[in-house]
Every structure is written in structure tokens, then in C-alpha cells.
Amino acid sequence: MSNPRSDRVRAVRALSRRAVRVKQGLFLADGPQSVREAVAHRPDVVRDVYVTADAVARHPTLVETALGAGVPVHEVTDEVLTAMGDGQLSVAPQGLLAVCGLLEASLDDVLARQPRLLCVLTNVRDPGNAGTVIRGADAAGADAVVLSAGSVDVFGPKVVRSTAGSLFHLPVVVGLEIEAILEQVGRAGLRLLAADGSGRHVLGQVDLSGPHAWVMGNEAWGLDEQVRERCDDVVRVPIHGLAESLNLAMAATICLYASASAQQG
Amino acid sequence: MSNPRSDRVRAVRALSRRAVRVKQGLFLADGPQSVREAVAHRPDVVRDVYVTADAVARHPTLVETALGAGVPVHEVTDEVLTAMGDGQLSVAPQGLLAVCGLLEASLDDVLARQPRLLCVLTNVRDPGNAGTVIRGADAAGADAVVLSAGSVDVFGPKVVRSTAGSLFHLPVVVGLEIEAILEQVGRAGLRLLAADGSGRHVLGQVDLSGPHAWVMGNEAWGLDEQVRERCDDVVRVPIHGLAESLNLAMAATICLYASASAQQG
Incomplete structure (x- = not known):
């Protein structure tokens, strides 16, 4: 041609x-x-x-x-x-x-396979962040990534590129409202862990050996209060130095790797 | 004005x-x-x-x-x-x-303060990656970040922005050749841990409680063989799923957080 x-x-x-x-x-x-x-x-x-x-x-x-x-x-x-x-x-x-x-994974199918580790993203807008989280979830051996309605389009060129191929490795579910996602995932027996700087629990002091889903919010404003309240625990990644926070992709990767280590380790 | x-x-x-x-x-x-x-x-x-x-x-x-x-x-x-x-x-x-x-930290000064955790970057070229590693090192409580000659300019606008202020939190040493850095850091009693996909040791099975420095390479081609050989151990971040690798900033953050957890936990 x-x-x-x-x-x-x-x-x-x-x-x-x-x-x-x-x-x-x-x-x-x-x-x-x-x-x-x-x-x-x-x-x-x-x-x-x-x-x-x-x-x-x-x-x-x-x-x-x-x-x-x-x-x-x-x-x-x-x-x-x-x-x-x-x-x-x-x-x-x-x-x-x-x-x-378009890769269309259904949450029903994902849950039917009895997943042990999920990553749920809500209101994530930055394509690079979303793609990097999908790549990190793949590397950590997560069973699927779920993006709520209102998140960035995972099939846009920047997201696809930053997944570095991971988009083709694990199911990525899109288009559902966050309330419906939490309801379904919770009902399937996974513990819902909100990752948020406001968390009472610190990563490292939370038992991650059972099936669970990490719920992560927007880059700038974090998780809505009603989402945090709907989760079983709110967990923060400890900040040891003077940094105010980690970016979303880093926080997600640290949480998912902590889970992988607890579940496989 | x-x-x-x-x-x-x-x-x-x-x-x-x-x-x-x-x-x-x-x-x-x-x-x-x-x-x-x-x-x-x-x-x-x-x-x-x-x-x-x-x-x-x-x-x-x-x-x-x-x-x-x-x-x-x-x-x-x-x-x-x-x-x-x-x-x-x-x-x-x-x-x-x-x-x-320009923030000019000297490696001598950094080492004189008996650091327990350092991050050494060699040949890192991507501004976003370098800045995100500096932010992650800050959050993990690292004592300093050292970038070898030939790495991206940390004072360029993209690096500065992606450090999210961390550039002003911890010493960042620039301009030395990697051989000189490894020599000085090793002589100061820090174990040199090369982070590389080829590592014989897996993160999680390595004792990180003592003073050590993570040595990280270029985004695309990793660490040169002579750098890996100069280090005390070569350690890889485990990949549980199908992903080929993690990006530099994610791998660095996972390693540094594993160190923080071992040293402070």
C-alpha cells in the first residue's frame, strides 16, 4: 500500500x-x-x-x-x-x-473466575497514569483492572502506549458506574480496600492474604467520601520523607505489589 | 511588572x-x-x-x-x-x-551523614522518569538521589515539575561518573544493589535492613554489564503476570519502598 x-x-x-x-x-x-x-x-x-x-x-x-x-x-x-x-x-x-x-471484558466473567486481586480505578483522567497502572497491575499478577465510567478512554493512543502491551494481557473492564462495581465486587467476596492518603490503616499493617480489590481515585482529588465509606478499609501508603504524596501510578503499583507479595509469598 | x-x-x-x-x-x-x-x-x-x-x-x-x-x-x-x-x-x-x-549537593557531604538508603541513577534520559524517581525516593525516605554524568538535566522544567517539589526536599547529586559514584558509595560502607531484570536475587528475598544503595539504569537498555558486576548483588523485581517489565520509576519506587519497610518496619 x-x-x-x-x-x-x-x-x-x-x-x-x-x-x-x-x-x-x-x-x-x-x-x-x-x-x-x-x-x-x-x-x-x-x-x-x-x-x-x-x-x-x-x-x-x-x-x-x-x-x-x-x-x-x-x-x-x-x-x-x-x-x-x-x-x-x-x-x-x-x-x-x-x-x-475493542477488548471487552465483563465484570461478571472476571468475578466468575474467583479473582484474588483486582484494581478498580475511578475518575482517573490522565492517560499515562491509567496506562501505567494497567502495566503495574499486570506485573503484580492482578486478575483484572476495572475503570469506572467517567475515567479516561483506555483505548486512546496514549493509554494504549503506556500499558506497554499489558492491555492485551489481562481483562480490563470499562463503562460501569463505581457504585455498581463496588456492589458487585463486594458481593463476590473480595474485600474492598480504598487507597487514600486519609487512610487510618497503613500499608504493611494490613492483612493482604485474602481476595481483595484496591480502589483508587482521581490523580488530584483522590477518592470521594462516599466511595471511601463504601469500602471495608481505607489504607494509606506511608510517606517516610517530606513528599506530600506519591503519584497515582506509583501508589497503585506499591499497593498491588504488597498484595502480590502477601498472596504469593 | x-x-x-x-x-x-x-x-x-x-x-x-x-x-x-x-x-x-x-x-x-x-x-x-x-x-x-x-x-x-x-x-x-x-x-x-x-x-x-x-x-x-x-x-x-x-x-x-x-x-x-x-x-x-x-x-x-x-x-x-x-x-x-x-x-x-x-x-x-x-x-x-x-x-x-542550582541545588548543588556533594556526594562527600551526603556520605559524611552516614546515609542508610541511596538511589543511584545512571544514563536515565527521560525527564518524567527521573523526576518521578526523585519523588518516590523522597516518599520512601531515601537520604539522597545521585544521577551519573550523562543522565538527563535534573534542572530542566520537565524533571523539576515531575519531582512535585521533592527536588527541594532531599540532596540530589549530579555530574559524577558512575564508576566514581560506585567506588565512593561502596567505600562508605553501603551495599551496592543493582536493580535489573537479569538479577539472580529476587526482591523480597534480599536482606535490606543494612545501609545500601539501589543502582538503576537506563529506561530502555537497563544497566551496563560492568556496572552490574561492580555491584554487590543484582536484584530483580518479580514479574507475576505477563508484563515484560516495569518502567523505571515504578521499579525504583517498589525497590525503595521495600528498603524503607525493611529499615523502618
Whole structure:
């Protein structure tokens, strides 16, 4: 493919916009890490992989994996890939782009598998933070990440990129109201732990060996009072130095790793 | 001050460039969090605070603290502040900017105070990562952060902003070669722990109760072999899920918090 003004290029480029993603049920994963994890772990959702000749030479295993999984791979020019990225993706230097079907995990399915560790995000707005939490949850072995309605769109390019492929590793549930999430997760027998600087309990003094869900709030204003009150405990990460707080992604990763260590350790 | 083309405005704006910072021995801290921590903890290095009338009204305590510490505070127009920021700083909406003398901590001084926990960064290039590690080290109660020559400039606007004020809380040592740092820190009796995915030891199985320094490498390629070999142990953060790795800031924060917990817990 070499015509950057073709209908197909236009259709791919349009996926940079949320409204188009929702309407089409598709999103973009760019760069070798995301595309590799997509074809390795979720080839069922990958519709097309676009790759430059250079990138084919640099990533032969990735291309083989995609083809072996029945994913159509299209060689394109740099110009075509740049046009597909619409300036929002760093595809040109990396030479790889995948069009994927929206990953739709249901909370019912997640809970039916008797999870031991969940991460619930409410009102998270910063794409980098949300993506990094998903990556951290994956590394900590969490069973799923749940983002409440009103959180950032996890299928936007910045979130996808900052998950570093983890979006294709574990179920990510979106679109439910926080009240419904807490109700369902609590009913499934998981302890609800709100992570908040106001917590009476300190991480390290809380028993994390049983099944539980960490509930994390907005970057700037933390958790709403009614959410904190709905949880079984409010837990704070200790601050030993003079820092006022940790950022959301760091606090979440520390909490999730403490859980992993207690559950697996 | 209302003339955005004055010599003073030009002089402040020039500090967006590293060469000018080095020559003048000055850097910029923008936004309420950084400026507040600067005047509260290191008024000795703050040369001037520039603030809009709006921001004076929003942050009366900050202005009082600055004046009480003998720091000159200048009320300026939005236009002046925007011109000072040179498009690299988000000063206009926040209305606050401080010009500070470069914070120069010496490794000798740091080691003379018998530190128990240090964080050494080598070849770290991403400003957000470096700043977030400094913030995490502060929160974990580390005694200092040391960045080897060849790392990102910690006095650049993006690093300063992502430290969220922590740059003014703990000593940050810059400019030494990594070999010299490891030699000096090791000689001072701190165990050198390389954090690297190739580690034989797993975090959680390593005794962290004694004085030690975490040595962390570049975001993309990790630690050089000669650096790993110079350390007493190479330790990896366990990956429980399918994620390939954690990002530098997350890995550093997990390691530093594990140390804090072992040393203070």
C-alpha cells in the first residue's frame, strides 16, 4: 500500500478519535511492543497489522506470529503509516500499527473466575497514569483492572502506549458506574480496600492474604467520601520523607505489589 | 511588572535553555507545588518569586512564607509570566514561578551523614522518569538521589515539575561518573544493589535492613554489564503476570519502598 490518501488510510486514521472508535468498535495499537503483545496474546481481536519494509526486517518473529495466527499483515510505505497515525501516534519511526477490536471484558466473567486481586480505578483522567497502572497491575499478577465510567478512554493512543502491551494481557473492564462495581465486587467476596492518603490503616499493617480489590481515585482529588465509606478499609501508603504524596501510578503499583507479595509469598 | 519585553523577562526566559542554566547557575521552578516547597524548604536558593495577582489571592500562605524567609516576591501580569515561561512552562494558568540557584549537593557531604538508603541513577534520559524517581525516593525516605554524568538535566522544567517539589526536599547529586559514584558509595560502607531484570536475587528475598544503595539504569537498555558486576548483588523485581517489565520509576519506587519497610518496619 502506497497511497496515503486511500479510503483505508482514512478509515484507520479516523480511529484516533474516540467517537469513531466507539462507533466502529476498533482501536489502534502502535509500536513493536504493543503490536507484538497483541498478536501473541489476543490475535482474536487483531483485524490488521500494517508494517513498513524496514520493520518487517527488524521484527521477523512478530510478523511470523501474526501470519501464523491468521492475522492479515500489510506492507505499507512510511508515508502511509504516517498518514494512518494522524500525528498522534509515533508509528513512523517504529513502522508498526495494528487495528484491533475493542477488548471487552465483563465484570461478571472476571468475578466468575474467583479473582484474588483486582484494581478498580475511578475518575482517573490522565492517560499515562491509567496506562501505567494497567502495566503495574499486570506485573503484580492482578486478575483484572476495572475503570469506572467517567475515567479516561483506555483505548486512546496514549493509554494504549503506556500499558506497554499489558492491555492485551489481562481483562480490563470499562463503562460501569463505581457504585455498581463496588456492589458487585463486594458481593463476590473480595474485600474492598480504598487507597487514600486519609487512610487510618497503613500499608504493611494490613492483612493482604485474602481476595481483595484496591480502589483508587482521581490523580488530584483522590477518592470521594462516599466511595471511601463504601469500602471495608481505607489504607494509606506511608510517606517516610517530606513528599506530600506519591503519584497515582506509583501508589497503585506499591499497593498491588504488597498484595502480590502477601498472596504469593 | 507588566512589560513582557523587559530585560528581566528575557533573562528569566533564557533559563529554559540548559546552557544558560549552567552559565548562570540558576533554574526555574513553576507551579504552586514546586514554588511552595522551594520557599518552605530551600528559601536559601530562591532568588525571586514571580506571581500574578490571581495567584497571590489563591496562595496567601505561600506568599507569606516567601516574604517571611526574605525571598523577593514580584507581582507580574499574566503576559509577563507567559513570556517568562517560553512555552515550556505551564505558568500562565498557575500564576507562579521561582528562579532558584542550582541545588548543588556533594556526594562527600551526603556520605559524611552516614546515609542508610541511596538511589543511584545512571544514563536515565527521560525527564518524567527521573523526576518521578526523585519523588518516590523522597516518599520512601531515601537520604539522597545521585544521577551519573550523562543522565538527563535534573534542572530542566520537565524533571523539576515531575519531582512535585521533592527536588527541594532531599540532596540530589549530579555530574559524577558512575564508576566514581560506585567506588565512593561502596567505600562508605553501603551495599551496592543493582536493580535489573537479569538479577539472580529476587526482591523480597534480599536482606535490606543494612545501609545500601539501589543502582538503576537506563529506561530502555537497563544497566551496563560492568556496572552490574561492580555491584554487590543484582536484584530483580518479580514479574507475576505477563508484563515484560516495569518502567523505571515504578521499579525504583517498589525497590525503595521495600528498603524503607525493611529499615523502618
